[in-house]
Amino acid sequence: MAHEDGESTLTVLVAICANFGIAVAKAIAGALSGSAAMLSESAHSLADTANEVLLLVAVKRSNRPADERHPFGYGRERYFWSLLAAVGIFVGGGVFAVYQGVSKLIEGKGEGGHYALTYSVLAIAFVLEGVSWSQAVRQLRADARNTDRKFSDELWATSDPAATTVFLEDTGALIGLCLAAGGVGLSQATGDHFWDPVASVLIGVLLAGIAYLLGRENRSLIIGEAADPRLRESIVALIRDYPEVTSIDELLTMVTGRAQVLVAARVDLEDDLPASRVEAMARRMEAEIQREHPWVHYFFLDVTADGAGSPRGR
Numbered sequence: 001m002a003h004e005d006g007e008s009t010l011t012v013l014v015a016i017c018a019n020f021g022i023a024v025a026k027a028i029a030g031a032l033s034g035s036a037a038m039l040s041e042s043a044h045s046l047a048d049t050a051n052e053v054l055l056l057v058a059v060k061r062s063n064r065p066a067d068e069r070h071p072f073g074y075g076r077e078r079y080f081w082s083l084l085a086a087v088g089i090f091v092g093g094g095v096f097a098v099y100q101g102v103s104k105l106i107e108g109k110g111e112g113g114h115y116a117l118t119y120s121v122l123a124i125a126f127v128l129e130g131v132s133w134s135q136a137v138r139q140l141r142a143d144a145r146n147t148d149r150k151f152s153d154e155l156w157a158t159s160d161p162a163a164t165t166v167f168l169e170d171t172g173a174l175i176g177l178c179l180a181a182g183g184v185g186l187s188q189a190t191g192d193h194f195w196d197p198v199a200s201v202l203i204g205v206l207l208a209g210i211a212y213l214l215g216r217e218n219r220s221l222i223i224g225e226a227a228d229p230r231l232r233e234s235i236v237a238l239i240r241d242y243p244e245v246t247s248i249d250e251l252l253t254m255v256t257g258r259a260q261v262l263v264a265a266r267v268d269l270e271d272d273l274p275a276s277r278v279e280a281m282a283r284r285m286e287a288e289i290q291r292e293h294p295w296v297h298y299f300f301l302d303v304t305a306d307g308a309g310s311p312r313g314r
C-alpha cells in the first residue's frame with residue numbers, strides 16, 4: 001500500500017514540475033506573439049499544475065487512519081479532491097480557452113509573429129508533457145498487471161484517480177499542443193489569423209470533455225461504487241465452499257479508498273448450528289477472504305438459519 005501511494009505521489013510530482021515549467025514558457029511565448037492558442041495552452045498548463053497540487057493533497061489526506069468520526073477511514077477523500085481537480089480543468093482550462101478563442105475571433109486578432117519562439121516552446125512542452133504522460137502510463141500499466149486487467153479497464157476501473165487524472169490531463173495537453181501548433185501553422189501559412197483562435201476554442205472543448213469524464217468517474221466513487229465484479233464472484237465462490245452455508249441471500253461491495261473494499265454478506269445456514277460453530281465459521285471465512293483478497297479491509301457477515309426462530313448473528 002505504501003509503495004502504491006509512493007508511485008502515485010511520484011506520478012503527481014513529475015506532472016507538477018513539468019506543467020509549471022511549461023506554463024511559464026507558454027505564457028512568455030503567448031504574450032510576445034499574441035497567440036490565443038498559446039495563451040490558452042498556458043492557462044491549461046497552469047490549471048493542470050494547480051489540479052495536480054490538489055491530487056497531491058488527495059493522496060496525503062486519504063492515508064489518514066480511521067478515527068471515531070470516520071470509522072472506515074479517509075480513503076474516499078481522495079475522490080473529493082480529484083473531483084475538485086476536474087472542476088479546475090473545466091474552469092481554469094476549458095472555459096478560459098473558449099473565452100480566449102471567441103474574444104480573439106470577435107476582435108479579428110490572432111498569432112502575430114515570433115513563430116520560431118512559439119514552435120520551440122511547443123516542441124519543448126511536448127517533450128516535457130511526454131515525460132509526465134509516460135510516468136502515468138507506467139503506473140497504470142503496473143496497476144493493470146497487479147489487478148490482471150487490460151490497460152483500458154484499469155484506466156476507468158482503478159480505485160486511485162490520481163494516475164487516471166494525470167494521464168487524461170497529459171493526453172489532453174499533448175493533443176492541445178498539436179492543435180495549437182496546427183492553429184499557429186495555418187495562420188502563418190495562410191496569413192489568416194482565424195485559425196489561431198479556432199485552435200483555442202478546440203482546446204477548450206477538448207478540456208471540457210476531459211473534465212466531464214473525470215468528474216463523472218469521481219462522482220461515482222464518492223457516491224459509493226461497487227468493487228470489481230471478479231472480486232464479488234470470487235467471494236461468492238469462497239462462501240459457497242463452506243458446508244454450513246445453504247445459500248447466499250445478498251452480497252454487497254463498496255470501494256472505500258485506493259485498494260480498499262468493504263464487503264457485506266447475508267447468508268442462510270444449516271438448521272440447529274450451535275452459536276460457537278457459527279462464530280468460528282465467520283472468523284475462518286473473514287480470514288480466508290482477506291488472505292485471498294488483501295484489499296478487502298472490512299468484511300461483515302449477517303447469518304440466519306433455515307429453521308424458524310433460529311438466532312441471527314454477525
